[in-house]
Every structure is written in C-alpha cells, then in structure tokens.
Amino acid sequence: MKYDDSAAAREATDRARAFMEEVVLPAERSHAGGESVSHETIADLREQAREYDIYAPQIPEAHGGMGMAFRDVLPVFEQAGRSLLGAPAMRVDAPDEGNMHTLELVGTDDQKEEWLRPLVAGEIRSGFAMTEPAPGGGSDPKMLRTTAEKEGDEWVIDGHKWWTTQGGAADVLLVMARTDPDAHPYAGCSIILVPTDTDGVEIVRDIPHLGQSLVPESHAEITFDGVRVPEENLLGAENAGFDIAQQRLGPARLTHCMRFSGMAERALDVAKAYMDERDAFGSSLADKQSQRFSIAEAETELHAARTMVRDAAERITAGEEARVEVSMSKVFAARVAQETIDLAVQCCGGAGIGRDLPLADFYEAVRAFRIIDGADEVHKRTIARAAFENTDPAEIAAIPQFGNPAD
Structure with missing residues (x-):
C-alpha cells in the first residue's frame, strides 16, 4: 500500500526495511525463545544501525541523530516495530525516545549536553516518573501528590511513583511534581531532572507485570524522600509541566x-x-x-x-x-x-x-x-x-x- 510519504521518508524506510531483514530479524530468530537478549547484543545492533544510516532518525544531527522531520520518521518507526529488537536497535525505543524529544524541546544547552547527547548515543537510560499509586495521580493526573519545594538554590522533592518504565535501570528521571500547591493542578506542576544516584531516591522494586520476554523490560516503583537537586535541573518553565x-x-x-x-x-x-x-x-x-x-x-x-x-x-x-x-x-x-x-x-x-x-x-x-x-x-x-x-x-x-x- 502506497502512502503520501516524502522521498526522504521512503528512502529511510527502505534502509530501515533492509536493516530489519538483513540484521534484526536474523538476530531475533537466532535467539532462544523465552530468554532476554543481552545489553551487548543491543549495543551491537545499534552499531549496525549506524552503518545502515538509520540510527536515531528523529533526533537532530547536532545531538547525534539524523534530523528527519517527525512526519517522515513514522514509516521508519513502523519498520522498527516488526521486531521487539528493532526499536532499541534504531534508538527509537520508549521511554528514551519520548524523553529525548522532551529534552530537545525544552532543555537548556547544558541539560542537552549532560543528558540528551549521551541518551542518543545509548550511553545512559532514562525514565519518566509521573504515575503514582492511589490516591495519587493515575489516569487523572490532577490527583498528582508528589511535591517539589524551592529551598535556596535547590528543589526538594518528596513523593511516591510507580510504573516508571525503565526506572530501575535509569540514570536520570524526568519527575513530574507539584511546584505550586495553590494553582490549578494543570498549571502548578513542573518537570525536574533527577539523577537516580541522588540521596533520597529509592528504587523500591521492579513491578512484576505482563509483558514480552525478548528485550529487558521493567516498570519501577520509586520513592523520593527529601531529594535535593539544583534549581537548574528544572526542565522547561516552572509550573509548565x-x-x-x-x-x-x-x-x-x-x-x-x-x-x-x-x-x-x-x-x-x-x-x-x-x-x-x-x-x-x-x-x-x-x-x-x-x-x-x-x-x-x-x-x-x-x-x-x-x-x-x-x-x-x-x-x-x-x-x-x-x-x-x-x-x-x-x-x-x-x-x-x-x-x-x-x-x-x-x-x-x-x-x-x-x-x-x-x-x-x-x-x-x-x-x-x-x-x-x-x-x-x-x-x-x-x-x-x-x-x-x-x-x-x-x-x-x-x-x-x-x-x-x-x-
């Protein structure tokens, strides 16, 4: 079926299809069913994705990607989805893909240098910590209870999150927290970058869950107890979370x-x-x-x-x-x-x-x-x-x- 994709999109999709057929699907088929692949295998696939010129197509070239337009990358993402190994191999895998996009949109130059560039390169991993156990915010995010208060030149974060995808293996978390308790919930929350090795961050557990077995996959429960990070870790504008x-x-x-x-x-x-x-x-x-x-x-x-x-x-x-x-x-x-x-x-x-x-x-x-x-x-x-x-x-x-x- 032909769609109104641009020439650039069609060319990238052809490369992605070749990469999937010649590299990813053979790697998947050679792997024993029911066992997870190693991080070394994924790293090797990423190197080959670079050789096929199909690595991180959605990220600007300045940060290590290909700089393709959003509309043009969609058929490439579809090719990546044909195997559970495809998305991590092409570096279009969630949650890092969405977190990289967020850093690209609103991150400062320093934040992009510290977090975006190594994320694109696959050197670090990230998590988006928004969902909370009851009575916190789930499908209704207005119920968010995690707080971040300004003390001097630091944010102090207290709260309880869960279902933070990849949170247990993440190097940095994008934490959604209430920063203005008197504002409407949609206008009083911010996103703050929190390295997982910060004092007060506790990875309680990886939640047992329904899910595939081929690619390592986790959803973490995390608590924040008096976690202090510099004020410059605010991602984007305050209260614009x-x-x-x-x-x-x-x-x-x-x-x-x-x-x-x-x-x-x-x-x-x-x-x-x-x-x-x-x-x-x-x-x-x-x-x-x-x-x-x-x-x-x-x-x-x-x-x-x-x-x-x-x-x-x-x-x-x-x-x-x-x-x-x-x-x-x-x-x-x-x-x-x-x-x-x-x-x-x-x-x-x-x-x-x-x-x-x-x-x-x-x-x-x-x-x-x-x-x-x-x-x-x-x-x-x-x-x-x-x-x-x-x-x-x-x-x-x-x-x-x-x-x-x-x-």
Missing part, C-alpha cells in the same frame, strides 16, 4: 501507534506463512475462507490505522495540538494491533502460543498498549468531550420538546 508533557505525549503516542502497527504487520506475515505451509482437512489453512476473510479485515484495519496516524502527524507538524486526532489514532491503532496479533496467534494454533515464534511476545506486549500513554477510556473521554462541544445549536433546537402526554 503538563504543557510540556502534552508536547511529549502527542508525538510519542503516534510513534507508539506506528511501532505496534509494524508489530501487527509482522504478526500477519508470520501467520500467513504458517497458513501457507500447514494443511488440515484436505487443504492448506490459507485456503480456508473464514481465515482468509479474517486476514482481509485485519489488513483493511491496519491500512486505516496507518492513514489515521499520518493525518494526526501532519496536523502536529502544521502546528496544531491535534489532541482529538491523536486520541482517535491511539484508541483505534491499539485495538487493531491487539486484535490482529490475537488473530495471528489463533491462525498459528499451538505454534502461536509457543516461544519459537515471536507471536507470544507480541501478544503480551500489545495488551499493555491499550493502557500505556493513556488508557482507552481517557482518550475516548477526550474524543467524546470534543464531539459534544461541537454540537450544532440548530440541531438541538430542532429536537421535539415533549411535555406531559396528557397535555
């Missing part, structure tokens, strides 16, 4: 959509190959009409998801916030990816739930997609609110007003 987070989350949600779109496409490729080879009841599984129709539905919905994400990305590139379009893309792409991978598992039967194929890992990874970066219900709330705000008053006036039936 939610505005900055929104700038981070919109593009990050779309890049997630494309990575999982690539994962779903690979799942269909695996399923179709299996169905071509497997006979049952007198013919190949690929000749069974029910399965063929299910594959056709999945192909159609994946096309719709890709088109929807590209539309939202173009709006962001044009300077729009595109919150509704991003929410629609996130809800739709997450559902389509989950249903497509579920179908692929079903088509492959016993082989689908085994670890010799990547489908079991895909299946566990994709379920979280409907929760991470905003649960389905949060995005539907955004979509519905906009839908009702745009109700035509003339349509309301035309609704018959019924009184007592006896009148």
Whole structure:
C-alpha cells in the first residue's frame, strides 16, 4: 500500500526495511525463545544501525541523530516495530525516545549536553516518573501528590511513583511534581531532572507485570524522600509541566501507534506463512475462507490505522495540538494491533502460543498498549468531550420538546 510519504521518508524506510531483514530479524530468530537478549547484543545492533544510516532518525544531527522531520520518521518507526529488537536497535525505543524529544524541546544547552547527547548515543537510560499509586495521580493526573519545594538554590522533592518504565535501570528521571500547591493542578506542576544516584531516591522494586520476554523490560516503583537537586535541573518553565508533557505525549503516542502497527504487520506475515505451509482437512489453512476473510479485515484495519496516524502527524507538524486526532489514532491503532496479533496467534494454533515464534511476545506486549500513554477510556473521554462541544445549536433546537402526554 502506497502512502503520501516524502522521498526522504521512503528512502529511510527502505534502509530501515533492509536493516530489519538483513540484521534484526536474523538476530531475533537466532535467539532462544523465552530468554532476554543481552545489553551487548543491543549495543551491537545499534552499531549496525549506524552503518545502515538509520540510527536515531528523529533526533537532530547536532545531538547525534539524523534530523528527519517527525512526519517522515513514522514509516521508519513502523519498520522498527516488526521486531521487539528493532526499536532499541534504531534508538527509537520508549521511554528514551519520548524523553529525548522532551529534552530537545525544552532543555537548556547544558541539560542537552549532560543528558540528551549521551541518551542518543545509548550511553545512559532514562525514565519518566509521573504515575503514582492511589490516591495519587493515575489516569487523572490532577490527583498528582508528589511535591517539589524551592529551598535556596535547590528543589526538594518528596513523593511516591510507580510504573516508571525503565526506572530501575535509569540514570536520570524526568519527575513530574507539584511546584505550586495553590494553582490549578494543570498549571502548578513542573518537570525536574533527577539523577537516580541522588540521596533520597529509592528504587523500591521492579513491578512484576505482563509483558514480552525478548528485550529487558521493567516498570519501577520509586520513592523520593527529601531529594535535593539544583534549581537548574528544572526542565522547561516552572509550573509548565503538563504543557510540556502534552508536547511529549502527542508525538510519542503516534510513534507508539506506528511501532505496534509494524508489530501487527509482522504478526500477519508470520501467520500467513504458517497458513501457507500447514494443511488440515484436505487443504492448506490459507485456503480456508473464514481465515482468509479474517486476514482481509485485519489488513483493511491496519491500512486505516496507518492513514489515521499520518493525518494526526501532519496536523502536529502544521502546528496544531491535534489532541482529538491523536486520541482517535491511539484508541483505534491499539485495538487493531491487539486484535490482529490475537488473530495471528489463533491462525498459528499451538505454534502461536509457543516461544519459537515471536507471536507470544507480541501478544503480551500489545495488551499493555491499550493502557500505556493513556488508557482507552481517557482518550475516548477526550474524543467524546470534543464531539459534544461541537454540537450544532440548530440541531438541538430542532429536537421535539415533549411535555406531559396528557397535555
């Protein structure tokens, strides 16, 4: 299927596809199912990504990336999603990808030199600490309870976070904290850079969770007890944390959509190959009409998801916030990816739930997609609110007003 991608995007996607086919997928297939790859393996893949000129395409050249436009990197992200090794190999993996984007957007020159450049190079890792245990902020971030108070030339942070992706292995955390207790929650929070070796930072545990096994993956519970960092560790403007987070989350949600779109496409490729080879009841599984129709539905919905994400990305590139379009893309792409991978598992039967194929890992990874970066219900709330705000008053006036039936 052809899309209105630029020449630069198509050329980069061709290189990414070659890198996946010639390097990443063979590395994945050679690895024992159910075991995690080593950090050395990922480092080696990153070196080869540089050789294919496909490393960190979304980051400006000044900071070690390729400097591609946001709209142009989307099909590259889709290629990376075809294997769980693809995103870390190309350095488009969450949460570092979103954190790098945030540092690029609002970081000072010193912050970029200290944190962004080594993040892009893969020398350090990061985490975004926003979600809190009840009664703190979860899907409703207005409930945020972590605080940061100014004392002299330092911020003093106290709070409790969890589900901080990669937090247990991170060198630096982007911590969302309330810095003005008297302001509206959306106007009184800031993001502060906190090195994880700072006194008072305790990694309580890595939370046991549903998830893939191929790439090391953790979500940490972290406490902050009188943590002191210099005032210059404030990321962006004071009390602008939610505005900055929104700038981070919109593009990050779309890049997630494309990575999982690539994962779903690979799942269909695996399923179709299996169905071509497997006979049952007198013919190949690929000749069974029910399965063929299910594959056709999945192909159609994946096309719709890709088109929807590209539309939202173009709006962001044009300077729009595109919150509704991003929410629609996130809800739709997450559902389509989950249903497509579920179908692929079903088509492959016993082989689908085994670890010799990547489908079991895909299946566990994709379920979280409907929760991470905003649960389905949060995005539907955004979509519905906009839908009702745009109700035509003339349509309301035309609704018959019924009184007592006896009148």
